[in-house]
Amino acid sequence: MTEHGFSADQIDTSRPHPARMYDYYLGGRDNYEVDREAADQVIKDVPEILPAARSNRAFLRRAVKSVVESGIRQIIDIGTGIPTSPNTHEVAQEAAPGVRVAYVDNDPIVASHAGARLTGTSNTTFALADARKPEAILEHAAIRDLIDFDEPVALLLVALLHFVKDEEDPRRIVTTLTEALPAGSHLVLSHGTADFHPEGFPTAVKVYRGATATLNPRPHADILALFDGFELLEPGLVQVPLWRPDGPPLPADELARTGFFYGGVGRKN
Helix, strand or coil: CCCCCCCHHHCCCCCCCHHHHHHHHCCCCCCCHHHHHHHHHHHHHCCCHHHHHHHHHHHHHHHHHHHHHCCCCEEEEECCCCCCCCCHHHHHHHHCCCCEEEEEECCHHHHHHHHHHCCCCCCEEEEECCCCCHHHHHHCHHHHHHCCCCCCCEEEEECCHHHCCHHHCHHHHHHHHHHCCCCCCEEEEEEECCCCCCCCCHHHHHHHHCCCCCCCCCCHHHHHHHHCCEEECCCCCEEHHHCCCCCCCCCHHHHHHCCCEEEEEEEEC
């Protein structure tokens, strides 16, 4: 049994899981043959997914540093995925020691790694829960024990909501979560899009249909609507390499090829 109560035969390795595929895109080793085979199909059709995944991860690091430097001292990271250093708490606590970070994911594999890599330091916790049930996340004992909802919180929904179907209502998920947050809280969100690839991603979409979650890229307007009630910080909702980059911007042609994610940070007034 893992510390979260799962035996090996309760962990589904018969179908690829987006978190483990993402780990593979990032060069990680916490994945199974079924994940690698599915990811390789996507990479063969869309090789730019590899730099796009790295760009999305870099966005997370810059956004976390930014919200902590603005004064945020507690973070809920939903859909955290397989731990990939530097993780959210490492970035946050480097910027301000003592920042509290609650991780949430629905994959037992992630839970099995959480104790060793995510919750081995003070002021961190992990909740095994599903983003499609936001009320359960808000009431989860691990979240309630660490997060003070009377103080501003940074809510991270990074590369998550494109795995939520329209009928599962991603907007309701975000609204339910953000309504529980006080003024001064921040929403950090990135989301897959096909805006820069008019042909879409037919192979990728087909591959993810056989995974534990489908792929649902959305246009800019639909993603922007998820920030309702929040004031977007500069530079707004943009392709993730353009969000407060550390170095010179990518050339336009490279930006278009790797433009799989929009990202932004909003502040609740």
